[in-house]
Amino acid sequence: MLKALLNPKSIAVVGASRTPGKIGYVVLRNIIAYGYKGKIYPVNPHADEVLGLKAYPSVSSIPDEVDVVVVAVPAQEVPKVIEDAGKKGAKVAVVITSGFSEVGNVELENQIVETARKYGLRILGPNIFGYAYTPSSINATFGPLEIERGNIALISQSGALGIALMGWTIMNEIGLSALFSVGNMADIDVAELSELLIDDPYTKVIAIYLEGIKPGRGKDFIEKMTKVTLEKPVVVIKAGRSTRGMKAVASHTGSLAGSDQLYEAAFKQAGIIRAYTVEEMFDIARAFSQQPLPRGENTVIITNGGGVGVLATDAAEFSGVKLVEPSPQLIDAFRQTMPWFGSPKNPVDLTGQATVDNYIKAIKVAVESPEIDNIVILYCRTAVLDPRDLAKAIVEFYEENKVDKTTVVSFVGGQDTYEAMKYLNRHNIPAYPSPERAVNALAKMIWYKKFKEKKKSKQ
Amino acid sequence: MLKALLNPKSIAVVGASRTPGKIGYVVLRNIIAYGYKGKIYPVNPHADEVLGLKAYPSVSSIPDEVDVVVVAVPAQEVPKVIEDAGKKGAKVAVVITSGFSEVGNVELENQIVETARKYGLRILGPNIFGYAYTPSSINATFGPLEIERGNIALISQSGALGIALMGWTIMNEIGLSALFSVGNMADIDVAELSELLIDDPYTKVIAIYLEGIKPGRGKDFIEKMTKVTLEKPVVVIKAGRSTRGMKAVASHTGSLAGSDQLYEAAFKQAGIIRAYTVEEMFDIARAFSQQPLPRGENTVIITNGGGVGVLATDAAEFSGVKLVEPSPQLIDAFRQTMPWFGSPKNPVDLTGQATVDNYIKAIKVAVESPEIDNIVILYCRTAVLDPRDLAKAIVEFYEENKVDKTTVVSFVGGQDTYEAMKYLNRHNIPAYPSPERAVNALAKMIWYKKFKEKKKSKQ
Numbered sequence: 001m002l003k004a005l006l007n008p009k010s011i012a013v014v015g016a017s018r019t020p021g022k023i024g025y026v027v028l029r030n031i032i033a034y035g036y037k038g039k040i041y042p043v044n045p046h047a048d049e050v051l052g053l054k055a056y057p058s059v060s061s062i063p064d065e066v067d068v069v070v071v072a073v074p075a076q077e078v079p080k081v082i083e084d085a086g087k088k089g090a091k092v093a094v095v096i097t098s099g100f101s102e103v104g105n106v107e108l109e110n111q112i113v114e115t116a117r118k119y120g121l122r123i124l125g126p127n128i129f130g131y132a133y134t135p136s137s138i139n140a141t142f143g144p145l146e147i148e149r150g151n152i153a154l155i156s157q158s159g160a161l162g163i164a165l166m167g168w169t170i171m172n173e174i175g176l177s178a179l180f181s182v183g184n185m186a187d188i189d190v191a192e193l194s195e196l197l198i199d200d201p202y203t204k205v206i207a208i209y210l211e212g213i214k215p216g217r218g219k220d221f222i223e224k225m226t227k228v229t230l231e232k233p234v235v236v237i238k239a240g241r242s243t244r245g246m247k248a249v250a251s252h253t254g255s256l257a258g259s260d261q262l263y264e265a266a267f268k269q270a271g272i273i274r275a276y277t278v279e280e281m282f283d284i285a286r287a288f289s290q291q292p293l294p295r296g297e298n299t300v301i302i303t304n305g306g307g308v309g310v311l312a313t314d315a316a317e318f319s320g321v322k323l324v325e326p327s328p329q330l331i332d333a334f335r336q337t338m339p340w341f342g343s344p345k346n347p348v349d350l351t352g353q354a355t356v357d358n359y360i361k362a363i364k365v366a367v368e369s370p371e372i373d374n375i376v377i378l379y380c381r382t383a384v385l386d387p388r389d390l391a392k393a394i395v396e397f398y399e400e401n402k403v404d405k406t407t408v409v410s411f412v413g414g415q416d417t418y419e420a421m422k423y424l425n426r427h428n429i430p431a432y433p434s435p436e437r438a439v440n441a442l443a444k445m446i447w448y449k450k451f452k453e454k455k456k457s458k459q
Numbered sequence: 460m461l462k463a464l465l466n467p468k469s470i471a472v473v474g475a476s477r478t479p480g481k482i483g484y485v486v487l488r489n490i491i492a493y494g495y496k497g498k499i500y501p502v503n504p505h506a507d508e509v510l511g512l513k514a515y516p517s518v519s520s521i522p523d524e525v526d527v528v529v530v531a532v533p534a535q536e537v538p539k540v541i542e543d544a545g546k547k548g549a550k551v552a553v554v555i556t557s558g559f560s561e562v563g564n565v566e567l568e569n570q571i572v573e574t575a576r577k578y579g580l581r582i583l584g585p586n587i588f589g590y591a592y593t594p595s596s597i598n599a600t601f602g603p604l605e606i607e608r609g610n611i612a613l614i615s616q617s618g619a620l621g622i623a624l625m626g627w628t629i630m631n632e633i634g635l636s637a638l639f640s641v642g643n644m645a646d647i648d649v650a651e652l653s654e655l656l657i658d659d660p661y662t663k664v665i666a667i668y669l670e671g672i673k674p675g676r677g678k679d680f681i682e683k684m685t686k687v688t689l690e691k692p693v694v695v696i697k698a699g700r701s702t703r704g705m706k707a708v709a710s711h712t713g714s715l716a717g718s719d720q721l722y723e724a725a726f727k728q729a730g731i732i733r734a735y736t737v738e739e740m741f742d743i744a745r746a747f748s749q750q751p752l753p754r755g756e757n758t759v760i761i762t763n764g765g766g767v768g769v770l771a772t773d774a775a776e777f778s779g780v781k782l783v784e785p786s787p788q789l790i791d792a793f794r795q796t797m798p799w800f801g802s803p804k805n806p807v808d809l810t811g812q813a814t815v816d817n818y819i820k821a822i823k824v825a826v827e828s829p830e831i832d833n834i835v836i837l838y839c840r841t842a843v844l845d846p847r848d849l850a851k852a853i854v855e856f857y858e859e860n861k862v863d864k865t866t867v868v869s870f871v872g873g874q875d876t877y878e879a880m881k882y883l884n885r886h887n888i889p890a891y892p893s894p895e896r897a898v899n900a901l902a903k904m905i906w907y908k909k910f911k912e913k914k915k916s917k918q
Contacts, residue, residue, distance in 0.1 A: 021842070103800055142842065144873060158766025160811045164839035167873025168892075209766065239769040242776030248769045248806055277895040278770070278871070307617025307668065310698040310707045311737070317701030341562055347707055352619045380623035383480070383601065412737070414603060414626025433627075436736040 001122050002188065002196050004091035006133050006178070008067035009038050011140065012059050012090070014081050015072035016042030016050045023096060024072040025051075026142040027130055031070075034132075034139035034147070039064060059085045066090045070130065070140050075099035075108060078126070082112045086119025092188075094140060095125035101184050102127050113186050124188045128181035129159045135177060135202040141166070150175010151204035151289040152282075153197050155190055157182050157211045158239070165209075165278070173425060174282055175289065177202040185214060191224035198231050205288035207281050208236045211249045218262070222270050229271035230455055233288045233448045236272050237281045238263050271451045273444050280440065283432060287408060287441035290428040294406040294449045296373035298324040299442065301347035302362050304354035305380035308412060309347035312376055312435035319443035321374075323347075330369050337361035352382050356393045359385075363394070367403050374406040374442060378435050381413025387420035395427040406445060410438040460581050461647065461655050463550035465592050465637070467526035468497050470599065471518050471549070473540050474531035475501030475509045482555060483531040484510075485601040486589055490529075493591075493598035493606070498523060518544045525549045529589065529599050534558035534567060537585070541571045545578025551647075553599060554584035560643050561586050572645050583647050587640035588618045594636060594661040600625070609634010610663035610748040611741075612656050614649055616641050616670045617698075624668075624737070632884060633741055634748065636661040644673060650683035657690050664747035666740050667695045670708045677721070681729050688730035689914055692747045692907045695731050696740045697722050730910045732903050739899070742891060746867055746900035749887040753865040753908045755832035757783040758901065760806035761821050763813040764839035767871060768806035771835055771894035778902035780833075782806075789828050796820035811841050815852045818844075822853070826862050833865040833901060837894050840872025846879035854886040865904060869897040 011031060017024035024044075028051055031040055041064075042050035045057040056062050059069055059081065069085040071078060075097050085093050093116060100109040109126065116123050124131060130141035134149040143166040154169070154176055156162030162181050169176060177200065180193050190208055197203045206228065213221045228234055240249035241260040267274050275281035299321050303309040316323050323346050326334065334344035337358055343349040348366075350358045359377070366372045379390060391411075397403070409424055409431040411417045421431035432438040470490060476483035483503075487510055490499055500523075501509035504516040515521050518528055518540065528544040530537060534556050544552050552575060559568040568585065575582050583590060589600035593608040602625040613628070613635055615621030621640050628635060636659065639652050649667055656662045665687065672680045687693055699708035700719040726733050734740035758780050762768040775782050782805050785793065793803035796817055802808040807825075809817045818836070825831045838849060850870075856862070868883055868890040870876045880890035891897040 026842070156766075158764065158769075160764030160839040160841065161766030161770075161871065163841065164764065164767075164871040164876070167840045167876060168871060171873040171877060211766070211769065237770075239766060239773060242773045244776055244782060245769050245773040248765070248772045278893050279896075305617065305619030305623065306707070307615075307620030307670070307698060308623075310617075310670065310704050311620075311696075313707045314698060314701045314704040317703055323703060380619040381626045382619065382622065383485070412620065412623040412627060414630040417623070417626060418630060434737050437738075 001091045001120065002192065004067040005124070005131065005196070006200065007136055010041060010064060010066050011036065011038060011068045011070060011138070012041040012043050012062060012066045013070045013072065014043040014059060016044045016055060018047060018050050023142045027070055027072055027096065027140055030139040030141060030145050033145055035137035037137060041066065059090065060088045062088070068092050068094060070094045070096065072096045075105065079108070079111050079115060082115045082121065086116055086121045089119070090121055092122045092124060094128070094131055095123055096128055096130055096142070098127040100126045100186070109184060109186050116187065122188055123186055124180065125183045126186060127159065127183035129163050130181060132176070132179040141179065141181070143167070144170055146170055147179065148173055148175045150177060151202060152176050152285045153178040153200070153203040153206045155180045155182060155193055155206065156209040157185070157190070158209055159183060161209060169282070172282070173422065174286060189214065189217065191221045194228045194234060195224050198228055203232065205285045206232060206234045207285040208234065210236050210238050211240055218266060222266050225270035225272060230452065234272045235275050235281050235284045235444070236267060237275045237278060271455065273448060283437050283441045284444045287430045287445055290430045291406045291408070291445070292404050294374050294446045297322045297446050298372055299374040299376060300324055300366050300372045301376045301378060302350065302359070302366065303347050303378035304350045304352055304382060304385065305378065306349055308378045308380055308410065308435045309349055312378055312410070312439050313347055315436040315439035319440050321439055321443045321446060324371055327371060330365070330371055333365045333369070334362060337365060352380070353384060355385055356389050359390055360393055360397055363397060367401065367405055372405065374446070376438060376442065377407065377409045379411045381417050387411050387413060387417040388423065391420035391423045394429060395424065398429060399427070406442065408432065408438040408442045410435040460550045460579065461651065463526040464583070464590065464655070465659065466595055469500060469523060469525050470495065470497060470527045470529060470597070471500040471502050471521060471525045472529045472531065473502040473518060475503045475514060477506060477509050482601045486529055486531055486555065486599055489598040489600060489604050492604055494596035496596060500525065518549065519547045521547070527551050527553060529553045529555065531555045534564065538567070538570050538574060541574045541580065545575055545580045548578070549580055551581045551583060553587070553590055554582055555587055555589055555601070557586040559585045559645070568643060568645050575646065581647055582645055583639065584642045585645060586618065586642035588622050589640060591635070591638040600638070600640070602626070603629055605629055606638065607632055607634045609636060610661060611635050611744045612637040612662040612665045614639045614641060614652055614665065615668040616649070617668055618642060620668060631741070632881065633745060648673065648676065650680045653687045653693060654683050657687055662691065664744050665691060665693045666744040667693065669695050669697050670699055677725060681725050684729035684731060689911065693731045694734050694740050694743045694903070695726060696734045696737060730907070730914065732907060742896050742900045743903045746889045746904055749889045750865045750867070750904070751863050753833050753905045756781045756905050756909070757831055758833040758835060759783055759785070759825050759831045760835045760837060761809065761818070761825065762806050762837035763809045763811055763841060763844070764837065765808055767837045767839055767869065767894045768808055771837055771869070771898050772806055774895040774898035778899050780898055780902045780905060783830055786830060789824070789830055792824045792828070793821060796824060811839070812843060814844055815848050818849055819852055819856050822856060826860065826864055831864065833905070835897060835901065836866065836868045838870045840876050846870050846872060846876040847882065850879035850882045853888060854883065857888060858886070865901065867891065867897040867901045869894040
């Protein structure tokens with residue numbers, strides 16, 4: 001049933017409005033404008049037509065099957081709509097409407113869930129901003145229209161943050177496969193959505209903003225998420241990890257937050273990667289979405305600046321990334337790629353005189369060496385090497401040679417450096433503004449690779 | 460003598476070149492183009508004129524006093540230049556040239572220091588990219604030209620990273636008062652430069668990229684830095700804190716890195732704030748440069764999104780920021796500023812319906828309440844409130860009311876949110892892309908305020 005969310009034949013929007021700015025207007029407009037190819041049915045008893053589409057007075061009056069029903073009517077009208085959609089045989093109701101358990105209205109929330117169960121109708125929400133699934137060109141949210149297409153599925157328990165992050169991912173060109181606002185999780189929860197994505201070929205990694213799981217659902221959460229992480233990496237930022245944050249969570253989504261140690265243990269058991277800031281969550285998710293899993297843990301740092309090389313070395317040690325001790329042969333090979341005063345050990349320092357040619361030669365050595373599994377490429381803006389030239393050369397080399405060693409990049413500098421990193425990111429090479437962030441993302445990939453191998457060997 | 464670096468009457472550039480791209484060309488061009496008002500003397504025995512200025516064959520042939528001599532000639536010629544500059548009575552030689560102790564040429568380095576000492580000439584470098592002091596419109600570096608003017612002094616022991624950070628600060632509109640590349644620190648070191656800045660009215664905070672202090676200089680470092688931090692905050696990123704990073708440092712600048720515990724202890728004793736990434740260093744420095752020191756530790760969070768409120772609450776607890784428990788009166792006052800379903804406790808949640816008016820009213824309550832010392836303003840992009848309007852209103856309120864409570868901001872969203880944060884930053888309200896980074900910067904300010912009070916009370 002839930003699968004209908006990803007590939008619905010039709011979507012009805014109950015509360016579709018002709019007034020710009022209204023939620024029932026924005027959601028319908030986004031569904032149309034983002035290019036959904038299935039059938040779209042506005043439901044509005046006071047209109048014959050909304051946004052150029054024939055409108056219907058109710059879901060049951062639609063002369064066709066309805067898979068997904070988006071609900072954006074006042075709370076007190078929702079039970080009627082759910083009953084109607086249930087009778088019609090709809091599969092999932094996406095209840096955007098707020099005014100349920102989050103403001104103490106638990107009874108109304110229970111009522112819609114019970115009604116839906118009668119008909120086998122599933123509920124996403126209530127109190128959400130909608131959902132999106134870009135492979136089917138569905139943007140059924142009241143957030144920004146132009147969601148960047150990609151391989152990260154984002155699930156948010158916070159509506160405001162989720163919408164804000166939509167803008168953020170667009171600005172930073174972070175591509176999403178799916179976006180789910182889960183709100184009060186009256187029925188469908190985070191674990192079930194993650195499970196849904198196991199078989200989704202367009203999702204490579206799942207990123208979750210979590211405030212808390214529902215009381216009594218801990219075991220189910222661990223079971224489901226363990227299944228998920230065997231197939232796909234999951235990165236979670238858990239809000240409410242401090243004592244006071246927990247109280248804030250309780251007053252925000254009403255989740256029973258539970259002690260952070262419990263969550264920490266559950267995440268560990270389930271193989272979930274924990275991020276501590278929103279930026280970190282996307283740093284890690286981006287690496288997974290763009291790069292193959294590490295084949296092993298032996299990592300080399302290639303740089304043109306000693307300083308960033310040292311910072312990356314520090315980050316590697318503290319995040320558990322193993323820097324390879326190159327063999328004499330490998331040291332010799334690296335030495336051929338650099339000026340005489342460079343350093344062929346790890347970090348491989350091509351010096352501030354490094355050219356595109358030095359970089360590509362050193363990268364080639366790393367790619368061809370069986371001693372090396374992963375590559376960290378660092379660059380500091382110098383007068384002799386335009387970062388945009390370097391970015392282009394790296395992309396060309398990786399694409400021509402179909403390089404499959406896990407690679408992360410950090411370029412430090414000004415506007416042109418920023419543009420170079422955008423170029424790398426657009427070509428699936430994750431680039432970060434600081435060496436520490438690049439190394440941290442790689443560390444989490446290596447950790448996940450090991451976790452997965454260990455789990456699979458036990459099966 | 461060192462003060463001459465900040466307000467020299469004249470600067471000579473030895474090795475001034477007419478060939479674009481050469482270091483001796485770029486440095487001279489930067490000095491001229493950045494608007495230095497003192498006298499500029501190119502020194503080049505093979506030219507009568509360089510970049511439109513009369514050139515001299517040697518420093519001693521300049522018919523005028525020379526305060527600062529920038530040296531950009533090959534290493535083997537440097538001793539002669541130092542001798543000549545010393546005889547001439549120059550005060551500081553800024554030796555850009557590399558090829559000294561960093562490549563094992565210790566003797567040559569000792570030689571120039573000994574020569575300089577004979578004449579009371581001080582040496583910055585060698586092996587540096589130059590220096591800048593924006594209040595005197597001096598950009599004597601071979602890095603980018605348009606250094607943003609401001610109140611942060613940046614000292615970098617890494618040349619490549621320092622130059623790259625020049626571009627980075629320009630792109631991020633981070634204003635600098637001074638910028639020193641210290642390189643091999645043959646004579647002038649980080650501690651002495653920091654001391655020089657104690658009385659500089661244009662420097663509010665000192666940010667340092669440090670790889671290591673010289674053997675035997677530990678005690679001097681602690682003594683000098685303790686004096687500095689009594690007057691001005693110092694933020695240090697210490698590279699080479701891992702075992703392997705230490706080795707990388709040794710091969711990079713040749714500093715005897717020493718165990719990280721020693722540095723940790725030294726920093727603590729001297730009241731130095733430690734940052735762990737380049738981004739964090741600037742996050743903290745920016746807050747100090749733009750905001751008054753906290754008057755106390757009681758902090759309130761004002762938000763329109765529960766999620767970011769929780770993330771900030773978590774960050775506050777883990778970084779030691781005390782969130783105030785508002786009195787019943789204060790709770791009542793906050794309640795007046797928000798929709799009925801908002802939360803007037805701390806975090807003060809104005810809800811996703813919040814308008815500019817709600818925000819300004821809540822901020823006014825916080826500013827006027829004696830219970831509150833510091834304010835964290837958070838915002839998630841919503842359809843009802845354009846972040847640029849909010850940014851403008853905040854700036855207007857702060858400027859009109861001369862608000863002097865320490866304030867940090869985080870707006871989460873897309874392009875317009877990013878623009879709004881740029882606007883805030885330009886008006887001295889430090890804004891960050893994530894709530895955790897805003898809270899962390901405030902935490903370090905509160906820590907420093909307490910440190911300073913404790914130290915002063917002991918004097």
